[in-house]
Amino acid sequence: MLDAYIGLLIFWPMAAGLACLGLRRPAARSALVMASAAILAAAALGLASQTPLTANPAFLSSSTALAVAQALGFLFPAYFLYTGLREKHALVIVFALCQLGLAAFGAFGLPAPAEAKAAVVVDGLSLALVLVVSLIGPLISIFALPYMAHHEQHLGPKISRQPQFFLVLLAFLGFMNGLALAGGLHVFAACYEGTTLCSFLLIGHDKTPEARQSALRALWLNSLGGVFLHTGILLIQKQFALADIQAIATPALWTGTSSQALGLLPLALLAVAACVKSAQLPFQSWLLGAMVAPTPVSALLHSSTMVNVGVFVCLRLAPVLAGTSTGRLLTLAGAFTFLAASALALGQSNAKKILAYSTLANLGLIIACAGIGTAAAIAVGTVLLVVHAATKGLLFLCVGDLEQAIGSRDLENLRAAVATSPLTALAAAAGSLAMVLPPLGMLAGKWAVLEAATASHASPLAATVVMLAVVMLAVGSALAVVCWVRFTGTLLSGVAVGQVTAPQTTPKPGQTSSLASGFTTSPSASPSASLSASLSANLAANLTTGPILTMLAGAVGLGLAAPWLNALLLPAGQGDPLAGGWWLLPGLFLVALPTWALGLRARARQSAVSPASPYLGGLPSVAPGSFVGALGRSWTLTEGNEYAPEFFGEARLTKLAGALAAALLLALAGGAL
Amino acid sequence: MTLRTVMLALGGLVLVPLAGGLLAGLDRMLSARLQSRLGPPLFQPFYDVGKLWSKVIAPASQWQGLFVRWALVASLASAVLLAAGADLLLCFFVQAASASFVALGAFCGNSPYGKLGAQRELFQLLAYEPVLLVGILCLAKAAGGFDAAGIMAAHGPLLFRLPLVAPGLIFALLVKLRKSPFDLAASHHMHQELVRGVYTDYAGRDFALLELAHWTDVGVTLCICSLVWATGPLAMVATGLAFLLAVVLIDNVTARLTWRAMLGRAAPLALALAAANLVWLYLE
Amino acid sequence: MLKRFLKTAQVRSPWLLHFDCGSCNGCDIETLACLTPVYDVERFGIINVGNPRHADVLVVTGTVNPRNAVVLKNLYDQMPTPKLVIAIGACGCSGGVFREAPNVLGGIDTIIPVDVYVPGCPAKPEAIMDAVVTGLAKLKGILEASA
DSSP states (O other), X not given: OHHXXXXXXXXXXXXXXXXXXXXXXXXXXXXXXXXXXXXXXXXXXXXXXXXXXXXXXXXXXXXXXXXXXXXXXXXXXXXXXXXXXXXXOHHHHHHHHHHHHHHHIIIIISOOOBOOSOSEEEOHHHHHHHHIIIIIHHHHXXXXXXXXXXXXXXXXXXXXXXXXXXXXXXXXXXXXXXXXXXXXXXXXXXXXXXXXXXXXXXXXXXXXXXXXXXXXXXXXXXXXXXHHHHHHXXXXXXXXXXXXXXXXXXXHHHHSGGGTTTTTHHXXXXXXXXXXXXXXXXXXXXXXXXXXXXXXXXXXXXXXXXXXXXXXXXXXXXXXXXXXXXXXXXXHHHHHHHHHHHHHHHTOOBHHHHHHHHHHHHHHHHHHHHHHOOHHHHHXXXXXXXXXXXXXXXXXXXXXXXXXXXXXXXXXXXXXXXXXXXXXHHHHHHHHHXXXXXXXXXXXXHHHHHHHHTSOOSSHHHHHHHHHHHHHHHHXXXXXXXXXXXXXXXXXXXXXXXXXXXXXXXXXXXXHXXXXXXXHTSTTOOHHHHHHHHHXXXXXXXXXXXXHXXXXXXXXXXXXXXXXXXXXXXXXXXXXXXXXXXXXXXXXXXXXXHHHHXXXXXXXXXXXXXXXXXXXXXXXXSSTTEEEOGGGOEEEOOXXXXXXXXXXXXXXXXHHHHHHHHHHHHHHHHHHO | OOHHXXXXXXXXXXXXXXXXXXXXXXXXXXXXXXXXXXXXXXXXXXXXXXXXXXXXXXXXXXXXXHXXXXXXXXXXXXXXXXXXXXXXXXXXXXXXXXXXXXXXXHHHSSOHHHHHHHHHHHHHHHHHHHXXXXXXXXXXXXXXXXXXXXXXXXXXXXXXXXXXXXXXXXXXXXXXXXXXXSOOSSOSSOOTTTTTGGGTTOOHHHHHHHHHHHHHHXXXXXXXXXXXXXXXXXXXXXXXXXXXXXXXXXXXXXXXXXXXXXXIIIHHHHHHHHHHHHHHHHHO | OHHHHHHHHHHHOOEEEEEEEXXXXXXXXXXXXXXXXXXXXXXXXXXXXXXXXXXXXXXXXEOXXXXXXXXXXXXXXXXXXXXXXXXXXXXXXXXXXXXXXXXXXXXXXXXXXXSEEEOOTTOOHHHHHHHHHHHHHHHHHHHHHHO
């Protein structure tokens, strides 16, 4: 049964993706994607019911499987090389060649490492990633169904390229599950490259020059990460002749005499590779470029799943890092990304860029947890991973939906969106408040990181480094609060002052009536055709709101469940799961629930009366967004958020922060020697 | 959870807002005396809130009542957490939530003055939050734990180990109490360019509840500040009053700064001092 | 007891909104003089606010003309109830010497109901403070009548 679950988790999405390529009818595709969602969810939950476990399914542990994995280690870089040559992109070519060279050296130049004891190891951390991938991923895929239909309507390619899109999207989920479950480095590395490939294809899906450029940037940066990863793996292979991830993540291995020559350098390299995959500064540019991709891609790859690979690796290696200078530097690097990315997010008016920067900020927070490396910090990091994935996925879906409704992804144009798309705007507001407010998980995580970091430290230098990180976390957390409260405030903004941006695109599928009437006015429309059109529009609306509402419930639910998640993830005897303030959170929920109801009652009461006229320095107003001034003329008011470019300007801050972060990572690799 | 904790929590729920109201009255009296005026009676803030409670006015937005109530409950929750001697960081975060709700309510309103105030309120949050947070970390390190009860039970005054945190605490208090030179979000008197900033749209009963939330915030923040000399209840009250006096004095001798000066100069300076103190505590 | 407190509170905390309709600034200066240490109206809980949504008493100086009549009406409408209006100075009470001017509509009471009139050109600070107290007594009467 276990093997079946694992097989479904890894191979079903790939098979379903291939089937999508054959099924060109949208209805069949929708059915298949929804069925996949159910299957993946069932398999993930099935796996969860038996965690912790180890398994040796033949399709992952047999020598054929390993040979295939190793072959993929050649195949993917070879494809990258081909792409680099075709696009004449020097960096892609160089890094692909490096990867090929490393793979060849690993396969032929070194003795084969001892194979992993178990091909599949599921503990709390890998289960967390599997659940994120298999529950959030399919939801986003479902959201993608109407989104992509509308997207193509907007772009208008001659032949629908949705089959390819869904192939890559679903195959990606398979790679992610494989990566999370892998017990050996070969399968892990193959899946790692697989996610790089998928992200390249998905970012470049639209084939616009901008998309192509962003895709290539993502490719070369992630190939660079791959080079780091393979170097690290080779060093481990050379030193210990090991390919078992669990064995590598044992502190005892690294304190032994055989490891003195290189110190923690292999681990530092793996951590740097993780930083690339998680788009930590200074590697953030690929994630920002990736925002040109259709929103489901941004949501799936760049917020809730693929970027988690990096933090997953860091958390996996964290036990070794605890108390080492490498770990402390990693904490500092993570905290620095948290600070700098939060500041960058605050200076942005592009909603998707805000999400992107906030994503890498929160990943930095998780990496800081990994650097601390204590059992409590790892548990917190895992909780943050899960809660962040759900919350950020929700926010991406909401922004994508609003973008299609309003025709802009600029925060200024989303002002007062609550009046036009109340459901989505409120879901987005809930999601963004869940990012920063107690008693929900993200804040609880931040708080727990702060307390974990302030535990006693051995040497003065170590204490100084960690305290520096703590101060960065403090500032970053305030920046995040401001950023998200302002985001919420802008969405919920009262009567829009100034001109409301008219929708620039055709109405989105969610707006049932207008789409249906669009169909009925076409000359060939018969009554039955119009009926079916309105039915499909209804379906499309449900496919948009359904995932959003499910994600909303998930994000808030997980946010509330954080203390219990933390207790589940803490290994027994490794600290009190209810230490510090964790035990206070359930009490806060009990306060929060009636307060929520109280607030809603007040809202109901206030909705019943018509709101007061706006105070505009005493001048009357006859229409929203204007006031009556001299000679009875109506003057238009405009308003906008203060993005404080002199403090948070992107160009300057990116350069500065990039240089500092690069220095930190260099120190990380150098200090590990 | 003992009976004593419950009693303390209930005490905090009732006494902290009341103390905040009295402090607001004291503040107005002191300010008046500093300006060689007689000033209002001590209980004037209570009359103000009582009057606002009875006023009838249409809300500026259907969301304001909701956010006001959330803000009030969050403030009261932070008071309860503090009084019960719970984790100081959590108390701080809950209070920050209250400030966020106040800004959100202003965002929802329809007056541009309110929205301008909301933006500034958020920048104020950005300025004082890290300072206060690092200050709390220093307190926790000096006392050996994050529990308010533990800090109160620390031996001897902590101030001597936290000399560089004190300016930061005063900075945070100035912002939190909406005092000059940092009364940027809701000018305390009739500064016309802002009207009442973040408070512009709140009126009537909502405003009264908001005022209660503000009192609670003031009480909680002063309590946190007074932990630097928490040798006994009387010493804490005296320390809190000393902080209040310092803040009122600064309020009366300074003019308002711009938010750029606050974010660019004052906040980094206060933060750097507090951070230096934190590192020093760990090097000891 | 709470009820009594709430009732007392309504007359113990008058917040003024001062609007200069078309005054020569004489009455404005006298009005603001009330805030100075010499008169110190904050003794009575009086605060000068800039926002009609927070105000209880509208203090108006000067004559009304078509341009500012709209603003006066709007400010009055934006105040919460119960509210008081005090017309200050000869111009505010009746239009004063400008009464017959072509652009002048007259005193405040041509636009909004006025509760207390303060004569004088300019009105004295003592008279203005007295007017507030008189207005509050009137408010108290209204509140008691409605109870």
